[in-house]
Amino acid sequence: MIEARDFTNRRNFPGELGNDFDVILRRYDAIQKIPPLIFGVILFGLAWLPARMEWGYALALWGFFMLDWLMLAILPAFQRSFGPPQPPVFLLALLRLPFALLPYPLNFVLQAIGSLLVFYGFWVEPHRITITHQTLQTPKLKSGSKIRILHLGDLHVERITRREKRLQELIKQLRPDMILFSGDVLNLSYNRDPLALEQAHQIMSEWQAPLGVYAVAGSPAVDLAEMLPAFYQRLPVRYLEEERLELEINQQTVHLIGLSCTHRPFVDAPRLEKLLPPTSENFTILLYHTPDLAPNAAKTAVDLQLSGHTHGGQVRLPLIGALFTASLYGRAFSSGRYQLNGLTLYITRGIGMEGAGAPRVRFLCPPEIILWEITGSGAD
Known part of the structure; x- marks a missing residue:
């Protein structure tokens, strides 16, 4: 049994304008205002972090980031969803980084699986009522x-x-x-x-x-x-x-x-x-x-x-x-x-x-x- 709690001293409440979650979402939304060329450079910078000075590795990881960006950017054209692509792409890039530190070829296998999950999560499941x-x-x-x-x-x-x-x-x-x-x-x-x-x-x-x-x-x-x-x-x-x-x-x-x-x-x-x-x-x-x-x-x-x-x-x-x-x-x-x-x-x-x-x-x-x-x- 979940008992009723006293929330009278709480400062923030979900679903209201200006609550912490609302502020975070709106500030995070500002990532979409970054010019695409600069955003692409930022993504490459993230890909370079785990690359250990290997250009080929950095370019390959950057390719996965760019594939995420492409999959999300074309969602409106296919009448799937109409959100800004850059904020979630940035989040996905951060989520990919820990797996990029794993040894080859496991790291690339997991990155490829990640791309399949991105496709499923953004393209398929939201429409499976x-x-x-x-x-x-x-x-x-x-x-x-x-x-x-x-x-x-x-x-x-x-x-x-x-x-x-x-x-x-x-x-x-x-x-x-x-x-x-x-x-x-x-x-x-x-x-x-x-x-x-x-x-x-x-x-x-x-x-x-x-x-x-x-x-x-x-x-x-x-x-x-x-x-x-x-x-x-x-x-x-x-x-x-x-x-x-x-x-x-x-x-x-x-x-x-x-x-x-x-x-x-x-x-x-x-x-x-x-x-x-x-x-x-x-x-x-x-x-x-x-x-x-x-x-x-x-x-x-x-x-x-x-x-x-x-x-x-x-x-x-x-x-x-x-x-x-x-x-x-x-x-x-x-x-x-x-x-x-x-x-x-x-x-x-x-x-x-x-x-x-x-x-x-x-x-x-x-x-x-x-x-x-x-x-x-x-x-x-």
């Missing part, structure tokens, strides 16, 4: 009743790519009763870009479900408060900022609580308390961007919390898992299903990827959408 099937049985619904809910999160649109087109196909194939979106519409690099906004609108305008489509705001740094309400006004999507709906489904009441996220549990927990239903008799869903409110929600009558934000880490290593989650609880909240007392929490790996100078990469952490089948076991 997986469907995760989850079931939940509750006595708060009548026996024999069933609700199919599709949980989507972290769309992070830059432009419509093969990933978004595949997403639309899957939604139409699954035909859920309800769609719940847990926030982060645009990519951090494109959240003031008119074309990205219009293409995000185009994507979400096609979402349809008999019981409705509902959404909440994501991180304040991504889903800008001055833009989001107007964006949803033009969509067949019910935007829930701080609201509880009583939905009549199969002649039963299901409570849906939608709460915008400040990333401060000590602020949002009291807001949640005000929205709770008067009794715990009916099934209650909380739609909230980050999992960090779950330890607080576990003390209430909420039965199911659907969240995202972490992207599952985007990069996961065997036996280690996510390297970074942007959660106040660290890697304790990464992705997948958690049980906290009577609360079931699910953290989606999301659909899109982080922005600014962060690599548009996924490794062992493909994008996902989650189809919930909630069935009743209660008395008729």
Whole structure:
């Protein structure tokens, strides 16, 4: 059981403009401003470091760096992603350096494997949307009743790519009763870009479900408060900022609580308390961007919390898992299903990827959408 913590004395919070991670991403993004010729010289300088004064070795390693640069630079032309190539290329070069110190031919074999991993992580896995099937049985619904809910999160649109087109196909194939979106519409690099906004609108305008489509705001740094309400006004999507709906489904009441996220549990927990239903008799869903409110929600009558934000880490290593989650609880909240007392929490790996100078990469952490089948076991 993950207990609720007191974060009132914390200075920085994830998902906010100006937090440490946000500052690092934006400063790292400045690498893209380096003229290409100078950046190429910098890469050669890095290649020279482990070369032990051997020009041939330095040129070969530099060739691997340049191959990374080429693979990332042409991503937009193939409608894969639209991030700046130079920041992640610089990071990849640094990651390659320790392997360059190994003896020949192992060093070159590992460099070649590295190139294959770069291709897979940037070109392939970000577009491999997986469907995760989850079931939940509750006595708060009548026996024999069933609700199919599709949980989507972290769309992070830059432009419509093969990933978004595949997403639309899957939604139409699954035909859920309800769609719940847990926030982060645009990519951090494109959240003031008119074309990205219009293409995000185009994507979400096609979402349809008999019981409705509902959404909440994501991180304040991504889903800008001055833009989001107007964006949803033009969509067949019910935007829930701080609201509880009583939905009549199969002649039963299901409570849906939608709460915008400040990333401060000590602020949002009291807001949640005000929205709770008067009794715990009916099934209650909380739609909230980050999992960090779950330890607080576990003390209430909420039965199911659907969240995202972490992207599952985007990069996961065997036996280690996510390297970074942007959660106040660290890697304790990464992705997948958690049980906290009577609360079931699910953290989606999301659909899109982080922005600014962060690599548009996924490794062992493909994008996902989650189809919930909630069935009743209660008395008729």
